[in-house]
Amino acid sequence: MFKFIKSLFSIKKESESGSVAKKRLQTVISRDRANISADFLLNLKNDLIELASKYIESDYKQISITIERGESGNAFLQARFPVISYKEQATVLLN
Amino acid sequence: MGRIIVVTSGKGGVGKTTTTANIGTALANTGKEVLLIDTDIGLRNLDVILGLENRIVFDIVDVVEGRCRLRQAIIKDKKNEKLSLLPASQTRDKSAVNEKQMCSLTNELRNMYDFILIDCPAGIEQGFRNAIAGADEAIIVCVPEVSSVRDADRIIGLMAISEVAKTSIVINRIRPELVRRGDMLSISDVEEILGIRTIGAILDDEFVVRAANLGEAIVNMTKSNAGKEYINIAKRLMGENIPVEYKGMRFGFSGFMERLFGIEIKAS
Numbered sequence: 001m002f003k004f005i006k007s008l009f010s011i012k013k014e015s016e017s018g019s020v021a022k023k024r025l026q027t028v029i030s031r032d033r034a035n036i037s038a039d040f041l042l043n044l045k046n047d048l049i050e051l052a053s054k055y056i057e058s059d060y061k062q063i064s065i066t067i068e069r070g071e072s073g074n075a076f077l078q079a080r081f082p083v084i085s086y087k088e089q090a091t092v093l094l095n
Numbered sequence: 096m097g098r099i100i101v102v103t104s105g106k107g108g109v110g111k112t113t114t115t116a117n118i119g120t121a122l123a124n125t126g127k128e129v130l131l132i133d134t135d136i137g138l139r140n141l142d143v144i145l146g147l148e149n150r151i152v153f154d155i156v157d158v159v160e161g162r163c164r165l166r167q168a169i170i171k172d173k174k175n176e177k178l179s180l181l182p183a184s185q186t187r188d189k190s191a192v193n194e195k196q197m198c199s200l201t202n203e204l205r206n207m208y209d210f211i212l213i214d215c216p217a218g219i220e221q222g223f224r225n226a227i228a229g230a231d232e233a234i235i236v237c238v239p240e241v242s243s244v245r246d247a248d249r250i251i252g253l254m255a256i257s258e259v260a261k262t263s264i265v266i267n268r269i270r271p272e273l274v275r276r277g278d279m280l281s282i283s284d285v286e287e288i289l290g291i292r293t294i295g296a297i298l299d300d301e302f303v304v305r306a307a308n309l310g311e312a313i314v315n316m317t318k319s320n321a322g323k324e325y326i327n328i329a330k331r332l333m334g335e336n337i338p339v340e341y342k343g344m345r346f347g348f349s350g351f352m353e354r355l356f357g358i359e360i361k362a363s
Contacts, residue, residue: 016276016277016278017277017278018273018274018277018278018279018280018281018284019277021240021241021280021284022280022284022287022288024241025241025244025245025280025288026288028241028245029244029245029248029288032245032248032249032252033248033252
């Protein structure tokens with residue numbers, strides 16, 4: 001669980017701690033505001049992985065799921081899945 | 096009709112009391128009638144920051160429980176007679192006053208002063224609810240650290256669901272050299288995260304410690320950067336348009352020299 005939370009925060013490695021603080025705050029505050037628990041995010045992540053795995057091969061250690069606030073103040077769910085390859089079913093659709 | 100402004104933060108130790116004392120003093124120095132109310136019952140400190148600890152006879156709980164008249168509990172500042180303090184009780188706890196009592200108290204006082212500043216206790220329990228009950232506006236104090244900014248956001252949320260209409264933030268204890276190096280959140284970072292207006296940005300300043308030791312206002316120390324910014328905050332509260340920035344950031348090296356220099360110079 002701890003590893004997962006940590007992975008949420010370290011989307012990109014920054015050398016300056018100020019920008020790390022900013023990123024972490026944006027994540028934690030949007031979660032505070034939406035009143036979301038770490039369990040909520042974990043379930044969401046698992047479901048998204050299940051869905052994505054039907055279509056793509058991904059590096060599951062590199063996946064990040066975050067909820068961030070945009071300029072308008074609204075929250076955005078952002079999921080990043082590195083694509084290693086497309087699954088057969090999907091390549092048919094792509095072609 | 097006076098404006099009732101609560102100074103709050105969520106997190107403790109970020110400078111609420113110092114901010115209340117100094118914005119209040121700065122406003123009073125411009126000729127406004129100002130009352131400071133300490134609602135930190137059981138842990139009062141506004142009196143000692145202002146150097147008025149020896150003048151207290153009655154306190155806010157005495158007023159609420161009818162042991163004295165309001166005017167008997169309010170004490171005047173040593174230097175500026177436009178500035179007054181209604182002290183908290185030291186021997187009771189937060190439950191000694193409720194929200195309804197606070198509202199009727201501030202409503203009674205509203206017509207007697209131009210500004211009423213309420214120093215709020217840390218936390219979000221009864222003391223916090225009392226402090227915000229009668230307020231029209233809020234100044235949220237935070238330092239550029241993750242725990243403080245997070246708590247400030249929580250307070251902003253609580254303000255939004257209460258009746259407090261205007262909320263702004265004071266960013267305290269900024270260290271320009273850390274911001275420059277990228278190791279501290281900047282004013283714009285904090286603004287972006289919290290999404291509210293900054294009404295003041297105060298540099299970490301040794302005069303703050305000195306002023307507290309002496310029981311004097313930082314705004315009366317002419318060499319203090321923090322003092323100057325508290326005066327600016329008072330002006331902004333009165334509607335003046337002064338941009339929020341700090342010298343140490345704008346002019347890197349000279350700001351640094353000024354800080355060094357400022358440390359050398361004794362307060363007036």
